[in-house]
Amino acid sequence: MPPDTIPAALARLVPAMQARAAALDAEEAFPEQDFQALHELGVLKAPLPTSQGGQGAGTEPGGMDLILRILTTLGQGNLAVGRLFEAHVNALKLITAYGTPAQVGHAAAEVRDGHLFGLWVTDPPGQTLQLSDGSLNGSKGPCSGAGHVARALVTVDTAAGSRMAVVAVDRSIFIEPKRGALQGMRAAVNGVAHFRGTPLPEDALIGGPGDYLREPLLSTGAWRTIAVTLGGLDALVWATRDQLARRGHQAAPLQQDRFGRMLIAQETARLWTAAAAERAEASKAPVADQVAYVNLARIAVETACLDAMRLAQRALGLTAFLRPNPVERLLRDLAVYLRQPAPDSVLTEAAYHAFSA
Ligand SMILES: Cc1cc2nc3c(=O)[nH]c(=O)nc-3n(C[C@H](O)[C@H](O)[C@H](O)COP(=O)(O)OP(=O)(O)OC[C@H]3O[C@@H](n4cnc5c(N)ncnc54)[C@H](O)[C@@H]3O)c2cc1C
CATH class of the missing domain: 2.40.110.10 (Butyryl-CoA Dehydrogenase, subunit A, domain 2)
Structure with a gap:
């Protein structure tokens, strides 16, 4: 499938992914149907280098827009699917960066056969x-x-x-x-x-x-996680909007205030994510600058999500905590997915870096 058609095909998949998400969550079941669809759409192999039949999504600078759109769209559909796919991309990125041509070729053949990497x-x-x-x-x-x-x-x-x-x-x-x-x-x-x-x-x-711990890949890869998170935030914002509208709260000033702040949080996260993607995937900036920027983006997106979650809870009240409201699951998934390694040192090291710039 040509690169520009993958985002459109994935966007069409989102409603079905969202519809399946509740049962998958309840049963703690692996999203087989979603990954079968991703294989059939060519999304599983999109991260492979173009020389290996992929589209360099996440592995080549030219694939930056595509991987950003894939990760965000999957996060909108189901954060768990986005997380599993992000790990697949991370593994392929590391194999591509550090593996021998034979190892890259072997992994690529397995991905083309539909294998998912963790x-x-x-x-x-x-x-x-x-x-x-x-x-x-x-x-x-x-x-x-x-x-x-x-x-x-x-x-x-x-x-x-x-x-x-x-x-x-x-x-x-x-x-x-x-x-x-x-x-x-x-x-x-x-x-x-x-x-x-x-x-x-x-x-x-x-x-x-020591290659796994080598920068910039160790730290800058976090941009992909925040891209998935952004998709989850999008889903939360639109679900909150729809539920407020169903209650007829569009014109209630305090609900408008809360929803306006959610939109600001969403846009803040979107801008940081896009800029972090560019720094990580296509920038020639010094490694330390790339790492510091993505680290700040991690905290900015975490903060935006936590703000939006608090606002959604306040806006919707108890129903935000009641199954089967999809907001209840989104809040749980986001809360867990936001727990990424070492947030304190990520922020303080990025702050310290600014003094040496
Ligand atoms: C949904 C999900 C799926 C995951 N799947 C995988 C997977 O497939 N494979 C995998 O390898 N991992 C996986 N992980 C684990 C992930 O890689 C991290 O290990 C985990 O998210 C770290 O979160 P944490 O809150 O425990 O972070 P921590 O780094 O333990 O941070 C907890 C708190 O302690 C503080 N802190 C950390 N170190 C210190 C210190 N030395 N001194 C003082 N304070 C400190 C931090 O700043 C933070 O406030 C997954 C995590 C999630 C949420």
Whole structure:
């Protein structure tokens, strides 16, 4: 499908995604139908480099607009789908940046076949994933798409330091589901992956020691998460508008005040997200400037979302907390998805950077 038709096709998918989201949330079920549709529309392979049959969405500067629109639209449809897809893009971005041509070609072939990639880099408290004598032992978690993604890019401790590796998620990996544990983002299907002597071929290692922590990719990739979040914020704003209108509150001054502030929060998030995408994907600015900008964007969008959530709760009252109101789920999903790593240091380091600029 040509690049300009993917956003339009995805936009048409949004109502169906939103309609399915409630049941997926209730059942903590992986969004199979949504990902089948994404495969059929060519969205799964859109992040591949153009040389590999993709559209460079998230992996080439020319694909910036497309990946921004894909991530935001998926967030509008279902934040959990957006989160799973964002991890897929992140994994492919890292493989493309640090993998050998053969590794890139292999991953691309798997994506063209419809495989979804995960990114499992977080260690459960007190645990790590270790590679020794060609075998993996230890755990990763939380892991989105646990039991459903076909491949996962993991970070592993080796004698030489931390390395990235692509693992086939098969029966050799024990998936411990964490059903009922998370308040929101339940359809992202969170779990912990346990490796017990899982063989890891040498050619599964991507890049060299420390590459996962290398800037700018480590920090600037956060722009994709805020793009998905922005989509969730859009859904919240429009759902609140529709519900206020159904109550006939359009002309109530205090409801207008609240909704006007939600629109400001939405536009603030949109402007920061677009600028962060440009810095991360297409800018030649110094690495430290790119990182600081995306870090500020993270906090700006988090703040905008938290403001809008508070306003929606106040505007709609108790019904915002009552199932099956979609606002109830959106508020839970957003609240959980906004919990991204190290928000304090992200803000303070960006502030400190401004003193050295
Ligand atoms: C929906 C969802 C899906 C996820 N899926 C995956 C996945 O598939 N794979 C994966 O690898 N991870 C996944 N994660 C985990 C994610 O990568 C982060 O680990 C997680 O979101 C971190 O959130 P946190 O609030 O625990 O952050 P933390 O970094 O623990 O921050 C919590 C608070 O502590 C403060 N803080 C942090 N460090 C310090 C310190 N040293 N001293 C003082 N204060 C500190 C922070 O500023 C913040 O205020 C997922 C997370 C979510 C929300």
